[in-house]
Amino acid sequence: MSLLKQAVKWARVKSPWVLHFNTGACNACDIEIIAALTPQYDLERFGVQLKGTPRHADVLLCSGPVTRQIKDRLLRIYEQMAEPKFVVAIGTCACSGGVFKGCYNVLAGIDNVLPVLAYIPGCPASPTAILDGVVKLLRSLESAP
Amino acid sequence: MSDMSQEQAIQTELTAAYPCLQDTVRIQRARRLYAAVPRERIGEVFAFVVRKMDFSMLCAITGLDEGETLGVIYHLARPDGTMLNLSASVPKERPILRSVTGFFPAADAYERELIDLLGFQVEGLGPGPHYPLPDDWPAGQYPLRKDWTAPDQAGPPRQGSENPDV
């Protein structure tokens, strides 16, 4: 199925369910993701719901620079998600490795392992940045011709 | 606080029990003592300070690459906040330590770190998983050794121009 059709099909799903996965992060981005779901920022008003299992998720929110140990697990999680599925890299570490670039045991960025559709930088990425990134992602997929 | 009487009492008691430590026990500041212990005595000195001098907390174990030798430092503390840091060196070709998990079960993780990252051998430590390295880490690769560099790394970051912060 072409990306176009995928996007159209997904655009009909106005309620993206997200799975959050930490690939070896310091935890700051992860807390900010959870904070984005709490009343002050309220990601849920965009229909975003945090799910516990890959099988229910449309979007994989990934933080962390991908340690060697977690790489296989990350792939396994991604494989368990149903199509269409999208990966968002949250935080500078997930985008490029951040301060951990060059450390042994770190692969420096989610896009070394999975195809990333959106990058949300920041150390940590603030809840407002996460909201902004997710909304832009939703809009760009909705308005795909 | 310039009253070092507690620290001096510890120094006195330790050197009285182990005269070989006479020149190596030092007080760095309040609540901080360091003692370099000959390798063959580290076991009994450890047992003594834990059982007889109330150093009932093992805060951490640091391993170091000293070139020809591997160093280990046991960071012990007393309830009153005083720390005694016992260090010893073992030859790199035979870096053998005895486990202290008999005194401190929590030392398990600290000792596995020494094995994984520096290549120590710890006798008396039961079988267990790697910590902290991944399961598929190649044997014989000890990241914290000075001569080890990651095979496929780009190297340390560019230094660039740095502003001193103050």
Add this chain to the structure above:
Amino acid sequence: MSETRSRDVTIPIGPQHPALKEPTSFSVTLSGEKILQVGVRLGYNHRGIEKACESRSFIQSLYLIERVCGICSHSHSSCFVQAVEEIAGLQLPHRAMYLRTIIAELERLHSHLLWLGVAGHEIGFDTLLMYTWRDREIVMDLLAAITGNRVNYGMNTFGGVRRDISPEQKADILKAMDTLEERTKYYISVATEETTLIQRLSGVGVLSHDDAIRLGAVGPTARASNVKRDIRKDDPYAAYDQVPFEVITSDLNDVYGRTLVRVRELMESYKLIRHLLNSLPDGPIAVKAPRKMPAGEAVSRYEAPRGENVHYVRANGSEKPERVKVRAPTLANVQAVAHMLIDRYLADLPIVVAAIDPCFSCTDRLIDLTREGGGRCDVITWGQLHDYSLRWYKKQGMDLSKLNSRFKCGESS
């Protein structure tokens, strides 16, 4: 270690679990629903920070060390900075010490409020999560206003701090302390009067006083087993030897005790912050530090929200550290968790693990699953275990989801 019989089942849990937000592995061996054995596999977060410091300058290492943990970033930053300042023989101005301490206590506030929310979530009391994290935003706003970031503050430098607190910011902080104190009193009343909550948390995750000492527990986990240990009192650093405060303990030895200790520590922190602000000394906020540190070594200890944080630093006269060693508090508590879970129900696992306030990124955690020969093996996610736990307790008559609707009207604006 006891023999496991062939009908015992080992259930692997992790490494992906939404509630803990970090990849960790527990390997649980069950007999029916009772836990026989717990193995903990750590290391998923191992990034090689200690090695990286050896090829970075001290100041670069400072920014790296700060990111060991994204909840207690200031604790790692301060612990490291203290060790280096000792090696360099620096005497900090008093104002710098007080500012560093104020940020430390603000961090404790946001961390304990975070924990309260997570604990609520683990037992199905999601309203508590939303309330406490809303209150936590007050603290995050203060931290962002003072330091420029919500986490990873970049507040410390060798020789002092990098930012000052203005009189306007001081007024904002004091006002926030009043608001938060009112809200925390409400949480304390919920924690001490709501019988469902007390029932759910009592007798769970029991750690006796002697076991807490033997297994080397630290922080609120130890203090809830009546082990009166707090580095701020026992081995004072920053400005703690100049301000009055109580070390909070409980003799309940269980998760309920750990809850009470943390909410009461919140109250102590409000007092501490007020005292520090009202007696903030004048003067510079830093002294100049050298680029190359003299040869030497130091051990620094710090009471992070989770417990004792220990850093060892050795310098060799160059501008790069010879060795940096980090022992974060959760590594000390994780042995105790394995012990607390033995002979308990699987449904207790989420809250018992959450109750040590695990910061696995400080420790780097992994979870492995093991197969017992001949036993049936299940792989379930943390989310599934969480739901199982809520269902199991509902069957026992403890349905905390009812609390969610009851507490929506208890709100004070």
